[in-house]
Amino acid sequence: MVPLFGGIEAGGTKFVCAVGAGPDDLRAEVRFPTTSPAETIERALAFFREAQAQHGPLAALGIASFGPVDLDPRSPTFGSITSTPKPGWANADLAGPFRRAFGLPVGFDTDVNGAALGEWRWGAAQGLDTFLYLTIGTGIGGGGLAAGRRLHGLVHPEMGHIRLPHDTARDPFPGLCPFHGDCFEGLAAGPALEKRWGARAETFAPDHPAWALEAHYIALALHNYICTLSPQRIILGGGVMGQQQMFPLVRAGVRDLLNGYVQAPAVLERLDDYIVPPALGGRAGVLGAIALAGEAAEA
Amino acid sequence: MVPLFGGIEAGGTKFVCAVGAGPDDLRAEVRFPTTSPAETIERALAFFREAQAQHGPLAALGIASFGPVDLDPRSPTFGSITSTPKPGWANADLAGPFRRAFGLPVGFDTDVNGAALGEWRWGAAQGLDTFLYLTIGTGIGGGGLAAGRRLHGLVHPEMGHIRLPHDTARDPFPGLCPFHGDCFEGLAAGPALEKRWGARAETFAPDHPAWALEAHYIALALHNYICTLSPQRIILGGGVMGQQQMFPLVRAGVRDLLNGYVQAPAVLERLDDYIVPPALGGRAGVLGAIALAGEAAEA
Numbered sequence: 001m002v003p004l005f006g007g008i009e010a011g012g013t014k015f016v017c018a019v020g021a022g023p024d025d026l027r028a029e030v031r032f033p034t035t036s037p038a039e040t041i042e043r044a045l046a047f048f049r050e051a052q053a054q055h056g057p058l059a060a061l062g063i064a065s066f067g068p069v070d071l072d073p074r075s076p077t078f079g080s081i082t083s084t085p086k087p088g089w090a091n092a093d094l095a096g097p098f099r100r101a102f103g104l105p106v107g108f109d110t111d112v113n114g115a116a117l118g119e120w121r122w123g124a125a126q127g128l129d130t131f132l133y134l135t136i137g138t139g140i141g142g143g144g145l146a147a148g149r150r151l152h153g154l155v156h157p158e159m160g161h162i163r164l165p166h167d168t169a170r171d172p173f174p175g176l177c178p179f180h181g182d183c184f185e186g187l188a189a190g191p192a193l194e195k196r197w198g199a200r201a202e203t204f205a206p207d208h209p210a211w212a213l214e215a216h217y218i219a220l221a222l223h224n225y226i227c228t229l230s231p232q233r234i235i236l237g238g239g240v241m242g243q244q245q246m247f248p249l250v251r252a253g254v255r256d257l258l259n260g261y262v263q264a265p266a267v268l269e270r271l272d273d274y275i276v277p278p279a280l281g282g283r284a285g286v287l288g289a290i291a292l293a294g295e296a297a298e299a
Numbered sequence: 300m301v302p303l304f305g306g307i308e309a310g311g312t313k314f315v316c317a318v319g320a321g322p323d324d325l326r327a328e329v330r331f332p333t334t335s336p337a338e339t340i341e342r343a344l345a346f347f348r349e350a351q352a353q354h355g356p357l358a359a360l361g362i363a364s365f366g367p368v369d370l371d372p373r374s375p376t377f378g379s380i381t382s383t384p385k386p387g388w389a390n391a392d393l394a395g396p397f398r399r400a401f402g403l404p405v406g407f408d409t410d411v412n413g414a415a416l417g418e419w420r421w422g423a424a425q426g427l428d429t430f431l432y433l434t435i436g437t438g439i440g441g442g443g444l445a446a447g448r449r450l451h452g453l454v455h456p457e458m459g460h461i462r463l464p465h466d467t468a469r470d471p472f473p474g475l476c477p478f479h480g481d482c483f484e485g486l487a488a489g490p491a492l493e494k495r496w497g498a499r500a501e502t503f504a505p506d507h508p509a510w511a512l513e514a515h516y517i518a519l520a521l522h523n524y525i526c527t528l529s530p531q532r533i534i535l536g537g538g539v540m541g542q543q544q545m546f547p548l549v550r551a552g553v554r555d556l557l558n559g560y561v562q563a564p565a566v567l568e569r570l571d572d573y574i575v576p577p578a579l580g581g582r583a584g585v586l587g588a589i590a591l592a593g594e595a596a597e598a
Contacts, residue, residue, distance in 0.1 A: 147450075148448075152429065153429035154563050156529055157529050158560070161560060162522070163464050163519050164464065180560065220462050224462060227457045229527065230452030261460060262454060263367060
């Protein structure tokens, strides 16, 4: 019998919970808005109680969470959100209630490291050991693996907050990041697009200048990640990348910026296969959480 | 009896070769200018022949090389320099001649990954699993470990080539990088300092504005590496960082740029212990090569 896992994609806007063994074997799924920690966690607990009653016991749970989070297993606050501005969620213990309620191993990581793990297990990063998963939507976050291990370190990557060249003659918008102004997220996340152009991004035509500028910032960021981490592939998800015109624009931008410097066929000749959408699509997050559960069960 | 290793710090300007077991046990050392591949490699071979006659057989050799290099063990050109503009060195096989001459395991990596490994083994990165080693001199390069493994990936990091904000009102200098113009190396490596200010950097007084601008670019780059990799420490070597005033300037710049966003005591309160010089000083390179030899012997 295939072991069943529970996965929680814990987002700042919504939670997605699922029970299953992989993309072709999902037995139950629910999504609900993120309200207070107590209420939201209780809804998730209720879902997994019910799912276990119906589908049998789970082998482990995985949580892929919005952040910043405490990923240090030696820390007393391991498994918590840390300093989020989201009301009520600063220092909220996310992993603890599930561990206590079910007595199961609980895998825990950032939403993007979770999604990266899901793509590695079942999606666009199979067989790779160093790659990035980036989501560009309401916020910008990045995760991935280096030499086969998830990116952690001092805390965890905060890739959305790198500083980029900002030509204020071309784009006088000062950026929206409360910490850094015109960092990558401040210039290129969804709220920046809407504020800069004064309308919701979904309403822009594919040839609206917003997209070329957006692709320019994404390409600059990718150039920097490529030079810093040398990933074997970069997976781009999130609402902004759902725009069909974006992938060709971003790939052309990266090719121009690298300018032949990195001597690898993957970036010189095969950018279509180097900068790609998530193979798991919108389910990369919750499947990543299930992949985290799988790792926790084996640990 | 302690096993003896041979190490080669293969630089674009000079080669340093040594035989020993670590920083407190170096038996022989030689340095000579980098000329043609054939002549340079022959001098190194002669040194190791002589050293083995005098000190006994080596267990392995390690080469920490200028780049770009081929680090893929499955590649037919593994152990070679690849696309360097340095005359004669493009596609030069560096590891092969030593493997054939001595029949020993040969560890091979970039100069900065080698130096990082040396600092991890004996220096400022002991006990860490995710950290960076950056050298800022004639060029700018970075290496390090992530989750205990050296940074490789598609090729290897080229951290000197990330793009940074460049305020052309404050600094109209267009940058010197033949590929990217005003990337980090183009703006901040030694040759850029000299060209921008029209004099050799060593001649500038400690309060010359060149240093504040230089520290600003280094701090921007470190901000980006911190957001991308979340290192537990950053080691800064190279000629530019030999200037005593630089570390305080860089630390202050990083603190201002992060602006409290990364919630970790290491960057909020202990930057003196977070951004540090190499503990092995100028010997980080050749000791790193010896550390690579140690790993090759165990592989």
